[in-house]
Each structure stands twice: as structure tokens, then as C-alpha cells.
Amino acid sequence: MVLGTVVGEAVLRITPPYGGVIVVVLGGLFYFRLVPRVASRLGNSPDRVRLRDVVSPRQRKQFLAGLVILALMESWPSLELARYVSSLAYLTHTMVIELVAVPLLLLGTPNWLWHKLTETPFVDALVSLLTSPILTTILYSTVFTLSMLAIIVQAQATSLVVYVYLQVVFVIAGVLMWIPALRLNPGTRKLSTGGRVFYLFAQSLLPSFPAIVLIFAHHSFYPIFATNVHLIFGISEIADQQLAGGISKVIDFGILWTVAIAIMNRAQKQEDLGADPEPITWLDVEREFKRAHKGTST
Numbered sequence: 001m002v003l004g005t006v007v008g009e010a011v012l013r014i015t016p017p018y019g020g021v022i023v024v025v026l027g028g029l030f031y032f033r034l035v036p037r038v039a040s041r042l043g044n045s046p047d048r049v050r051l052r053d054v055v056s057p058r059q060r061k062q063f064l065a066g067l068v069i070l071a072l073m074e075s076w077p078s079l080e081l082a083r084y085v086s087s088l089a090y091l092t093h094t095m096v097i098e099l100v101a102v103p104l105l106l107l108g109t110p111n112w113l114w115h116k117l118t119e120t121p122f123v124d125a126l127v128s129l130l131t132s133p134i135l136t137t138i139l140y141s142t143v144f145t146l147s148m149l150a151i152i153v154q155a156q157a158t159s160l161v162v163y164v165y166l167q168v169v170f171v172i173a174g175v176l177m178w179i180p181a182l183r184l185n186p187g188t189r190k191l192s193t194g195g196r197v198f199y200l201f202a203q204s205l206l207p208s209f210p211a212i213v214l215i216f217a218h219h220s221f222y223p224i225f226a227t228n229v230h231l232i233f234g235i236s237e238i239a240d241q242q243l244a245g246g247i248s249k250v251i252d253f254g255i256l257w258t259v260a261i262a263i264m265n266r267a268q269k270q271e272d273l274g275a276d277p278e279p280i281t282w283l284d285v286e287r288e289f290k291r292a293h294k295g296t297s298t
Contacts, residue, residue: 019074027067027105035109038116055110063108070101074167083157085228087214087221087237087244094147094170095248098140099255102174106182115186115283121294124186124287131179133191133199137206143173144207148214150221157224177203181259187287188280193267197260204256211252214245 032051039054051060072078073093082093118127129135146152147166156163181200183190191199220226220237229240267277 015076015080017071017075019079020071023071023074024067027063027070031063031067031108035113038113042112042116054112055108059108059110061108062104066101066104066106066108069104070097073097073101081232083163084224085232087225087229087241088247090153090225091148091211091244091248092251094144095251095255097167097170098174098177099251102171103178103182103259106175106178106184111184111281112283114184115287118186119287119290121290124291127179127185128187128189130176131185133180133195136176136180137199137202140173140177140203141206143169145210148210150223153222154224183278186284187291188284190278190280190284193263193277196263200256200260200263204252207252208249211245211249214241214248217241 035055036049036051040049055063073082073096078089078093081089083090118124130139147170152162152166156166179185180191181196181203183196214221218238221241222237225240226237229235229237233240270277
């Protein structure tokens with residue numbers, strides 16, 4: 001009870017957003033320094049390249065939106081609520097990172113940069129393996145399920161190192177999951193429109209089982225939340241767990257199914273205009289040429 005009281009009082013105090021600052025600094029260095037530097041080393045590029053010359057305004061807005069959301073998730077009060085207080089806050093925190101911040105960051109990153117960073121044969125083979133739809137589905141579902149285990153929740157609350165590692169794992173799992181859905185994997189072997197829709201439906205359904213367990217549980221799984229959620233919000237941990245399970249599925253279905261419907265609508269509009277709904281760029285073709293050359297040379 002003493003620990004719960006101390007933690008509860010600590011959550012009510014505004015703390016410096018160290019995590020958010022770190023996220024903004026790292027994201028800013030990547031976007032405003034690395035992207036122009038890589039662009040300047042491409043063929044026929046000037047020595048000095050400005051970000052606005054190689055990234056569209058829409059991409060900049062998407063990346064900055066994702067960066068701001070991620071920074072907010074790693075700052076007070078989101079961070080403290082997710083670590084110490086509430087199952088609902090914990091799951092919402094995780095899903096906002098994986099389903100909102102990560103895809104915005106990916107969409108805001110220029111496609112040519114993905115091709116440049118993955119052009120070496122080893123990295124290309126590794127990315128191709130990790131972004132295969134079956135493997136990403138397994139990895140994403142596994143990470144989501146393991147993150148809800150009581151031992152993991154307790155460890156991230158009591159150890160900052162574990163918490164940081166867990167956030168990195170969430171981001172990586174989100175990146176791998178979204179790459180096939182957004183057709184960001186280099187090369188011509190991408191999911192079709194129907195494949196992307198089915199893939200997103202699978203991502204929304206498979207992690208549902210842990211959420212169902214929370215909805216129908218009759219006892220508290222997370223001791224760290226049991227006292228603090230009542231101190232802060234005045235509800236029981238059982239009610240908090242049930243809300244966490246129900247609302248997490250609403251968020252999950254809402255985002256992934258909305259994206260799936262948007263993909264189908266966009267493909268239909270492209271077909272109505274006589275355009276290819278699944279275009280292949282020269283960068284994709286070039287990557288396949290390199291893979292074929294590597295295969296024949298070996």
C-alpha cells in the first residue's frame with residue numbers, strides 16, 4: 001500500500017519530459033540531418049541538399065505528426081500512467097505507438113531512403129525475411145501477447161532499462177508489421193490490394209485473444225496497477241482491465257480496418273481512372289535486378 005501511495009502521488013506531479021526530448025532529438029537528427037546527407041550522396045545530386053528538395057510537404061507533415069505523437073507518449077502523464085497506474089493506459093500507450101506513430105513516421109520517410117539503406121545484400125536479405133507477411137504477423141502477435149504478461153508489465157514499471165527496451169521492441173514490431181501493409185518493402189514482390197486488406201484484418205484479429213482474457217477476467221493480473229488505478233481514477237483494477245481489453249480492440253479494429261477500407265477505396269479509384277492501383281517503381285525493378293545478379297553470380 002505504501003508503494004502504491006508513493007507511486008500514485010508521483011504520477012500527479014509534473015515531471016520533465018526527458019523521454020519526449022530524446023525522441024524529438026533522435027527523430028530530428030534522422031530526418032533533418034541524415035536524410036539530406038544521404039540524398040547528397042546519390043547520383044547527380046549537388047553537394048548541399050535541403051530537406052524540402054527531397055521530401056514532399058505531405059511527407060514532412062506525416063513524419064512530424066508521428067514524431068510529436070511518439071514524444072507525447074514518452075512524456076508525462078502518458079508515460080507515468082502507462083508504467084504505474086492503469087492497464088487501459090498501458091495498452092493504449094502501446095497501440096498508439098504501434099498503430100499511429102509508427103505508420104506516420106514510415107509514411108513520412110521517403111521511399112528512396114528505404115532503398116538506399118537496405119541496398120547491401122545482407123541487409124536486403126534480412127529485411128526481406130523479417131517483412132514477409134507470415135513472419136511479421138507472428139512477430140507482431142507475439143510481441144503484443146508477451147507485452148501483456150504480468151512479469152513484463154511489472155518489470156517495465158520497476159526498471160527503466162526494461163521499459164526503454166520494451167519501447168524499442170514496440171517500435172520495431174510496428175515497423176515490421178506496417179512495411180508490407182504500406183508496400184514499403186523494396187522490390188517487386190509486394191502484397192496486392194486484396195492481400196494487404198487480408199493482412200490488416202489478420203493483424204486486427206490474432207492479437208484479440210489476450211484482450212478477451214482481460215475482458216472476462218475476474219481477478220487482477222497486474223499488482224502494480226491494482227492499487228494505483230484506484231488511487232488516481234477511483235475504479236477497481238478489474239474494471240480497468242475490462243476497459244483495457246474492450247477499448248484496445250476498438251482502437252485496433254478501428255485503425256486497421258479503416259486503413260484496409262482506405263486501401264480498397266484508393267485502388268478502386270485508380271482502376272476507375274485507368275491507372276495501375278499497384279504501381280511498381282524503377283527503384284523496385286532495380287532492386288530485383290540486383291537480387292537476380294547476386295543469384296547468378298553465386
